[in-house]
Amino acid sequence: MSDAYELFYWPSIQGRGEFVRLALEEAGAAYVDVARRPEAEGGGVPAIMKLLHAPGIAPFAPPFLRSGTLVIAQTANILLYLGPRHRLVPDDEASRLHAHQLQLTVADLVAEVHETHHPIASGLYYEDQKPEALRRAGHFVRERIPKYLAHFERAVAASSGPYLFGGEVSYVDLSLFQVLEGLAYAFPRGTARVVARAPALAAVRERVRQRPRIAAYLASPRRLAFNEMGIFRRYPELDVADGA
Amino acid sequence: MSDAYELFYWPSIQGRGEFVRLALEEAGAAYVDVARRPEAEGGGVPAIMKLLHAPGIAPFAPPFLRSGTLVIAQTANILLYLGPRHRLVPDDEASRLHAHQLQLTVADLVAEVHETHHPIASGLYYEDQKPEALRRAGHFVRERIPKYLAHFERAVAASSGPYLFGGEVSYVDLSLFQVLEGLAYAFPRGTARVVARAPALAAVRERVRQRPRIAAYLASPRRLAFNEMGIFRRYPELDVADGA
Numbered sequence: 001m002s003d004a005y006e007l008f009y010w011p012s013i014q015g016r017g018e019f020v021r022l023a024l025e026e027a028g029a030a031y032v033d034v035a036r037r038p039e040a041e042g043g044g045v046p047a048i049m050k051l052l053h054a055p056g057i058a059p060f061a062p063p064f065l066r067s068g069t070l071v072i073a074q075t076a077n078i079l080l081y082l083g084p085r086h087r088l089v090p091d092d093e094a095s096r097l098h099a100h101q102l103q104l105t106v107a108d109l110v111a112e113v114h115e116t117h118h119p120i121a122s123g124l125y126y127e128d129q130k131p132e133a134l135r136r137a138g139h140f141v142r143e144r145i146p147k148y149l150a151h152f153e154r155a156v157a158a159s160s161g162p163y164l165f166g167g168e169v170s171y172v173d174l175s176l177f178q179v180l181e182g183l184a185y186a187f188p189r190g191t192a193r194v195v196a197r198a199p200a201l202a203a204v205r206e207r208v209r210q211r212p213r214i215a216a217y218l219a220s221p222r223r224l225a226f227n228e229m230g231i232f233r234r235y236p237e238l239d240v241a242d243g244a
Numbered sequence: 245m246s247d248a249y250e251l252f253y254w255p256s257i258q259g260r261g262e263f264v265r266l267a268l269e270e271a272g273a274a275y276v277d278v279a280r281r282p283e284a285e286g287g288g289v290p291a292i293m294k295l296l297h298a299p300g301i302a303p304f305a306p307p308f309l310r311s312g313t314l315v316i317a318q319t320a321n322i323l324l325y326l327g328p329r330h331r332l333v334p335d336d337e338a339s340r341l342h343a344h345q346l347q348l349t350v351a352d353l354v355a356e357v358h359e360t361h362h363p364i365a366s367g368l369y370y371e372d373q374k375p376e377a378l379r380r381a382g383h384f385v386r387e388r389i390p391k392y393l394a395h396f397e398r399a400v401a402a403s404s405g406p407y408l409f410g411g412e413v414s415y416v417d418l419s420l421f422q423v424l425e426g427l428a429y430a431f432p433r434g435t436a437r438v439v440a441r442a443p444a445l446a447a448v449r450e451r452v453r454q455r456p457r458i459a460a461y462l463a464s465p466r467r468l469a470f471n472e473m474g475i476f477r478r479y480p481e482l483d484v485a486d487g488a
Binding site for chain 2: 055058059060069070072074076077080093094097100105107111115119120121123124132135136139143151155158
């Protein structure tokens with residue numbers, strides 16, 4: 001297993017790690033989801049903590065990926081590294097920069113999703129910031145979901161299709177699938193009416209879902225379910241579909 | 245001027261564009277800060293809007309950089325592109341990934357700074373979300389500034405110095421300078437006591453400030469002042485230095 005990637009991410013949520021998992025799964029890459037292994041075998045949360053506090057490495061937060069002697073943190077940075085190695089992004093510089101640009105906008109969206117249930121502090125419980133969360137989520141659902149998805153719809157529609165960069169799937173397509181799955185889980189009412197106006201994006205989502213390796217992954221125990229500890233959380237009171 | 249870079253960013257604030265401006269200035273690169281030119285000469289905010297709505301390009305938001313036929317958006321992505329072209333990052337893959345990882349963590353910090361005065365919605369005025377801002381800023385100053393700066397301090401301290409990657413300045417050093425300037429402007433009390441515990445980081449800041457091209461830039465009219473339209477805003481009520 002020494003040539004397998006080692007992914008370090010919280011073992012009980014999809015979270016940001018899921019964007020990396022999807023890329024590794026589509027690539028058919030050998031990887032160990034380290035913290036999902038038993039603590040007795042070097043897994044669990046302690047495996048994350050050990051690397052977080054290692055001198056000279058010290059990522060700011062999970063996920064991080066160990067590849068040989070490299071330890072790479074920041075989700076989009078990990079995908080920037082994996083993309084060319086597994087043909088999950090075209091070869092030319094313009095496409096690679098554009099893919100990374102889109103991935104960073106995905107990251108911005110994901111951060112805003114987290115803010116909907118933690119608008120005051122990530123160290124507080126949702127219940128301790130619920131009035132603020134209700135207010136923030138209203139703006140997010142009414143203003144931000146439409147803005148982001150319209151942006152991604154334009155990006156897909158500008159390509160020759162069916163994927164963002166033509167006929168071959170990219171790591172960004174995989175991430176867009178995950179974003180749409182997450183938004184539909186967390187904000188089903190608010191998302192449905194926006195996705196209905198984004199047919200190219202919706203088609204990417206369905207195509208990704210049906211890719212053999214992704215379909216196998218989604219049906220496997222490796223795919224964790226969405227839950228209320230992750231980034232995309234189903235708090236029905238935050239799914240404000242009316243008013244816009 | 246056709247071989248000069250064209251930077252597109254809001255003309256009245258430092259904001260995220262400043263991280264790009266600092267890299268271009270340190271590089272001595274020829275560039276036009278497009279929106280700061282008169283509208284009659286193709287500048288102003290309309291120049292940004294025109295590209296934002298161009299089919300097939302369409303960044304999500306400024307800043308973006310035009311370099312020949314490329315249009316590159318997302319601050320960290322622009323620096324990823326500029327770094328190797330102007331020797332603002334070492335040549336080896338490990339260093340480049342590490343630099344980008346740190347830059348993405350800078351981006352996360354900058355986003356959190358924006359959230360301190362806009363915790364509910366970027367489309368609302370500060371005055372319309374002030375109670376929430378007070379609460380969020382308290383957590384930010386007490387918990388997040390120390391956490392981020394300790395992270396960057398460790399990164400600098402782990403290098404052979406004086407910069408993050410040894411003797412040569414990198415675009416990340418320039419960004420750390422800007423972060424410290426911004427935090428000191430927005431949260432002078434909350435920042436001072438943290439910086440006092442981050443000597444390596446504080447030394448990077450002073451060294452960057454004294455680099456000839458940066459010093460010349462800071463003394464020039466090209467350097468905008470911090471103000472209360474940008475990301476780093478001085479609202480004294482948000483600078484909660486006590487309690488931790």
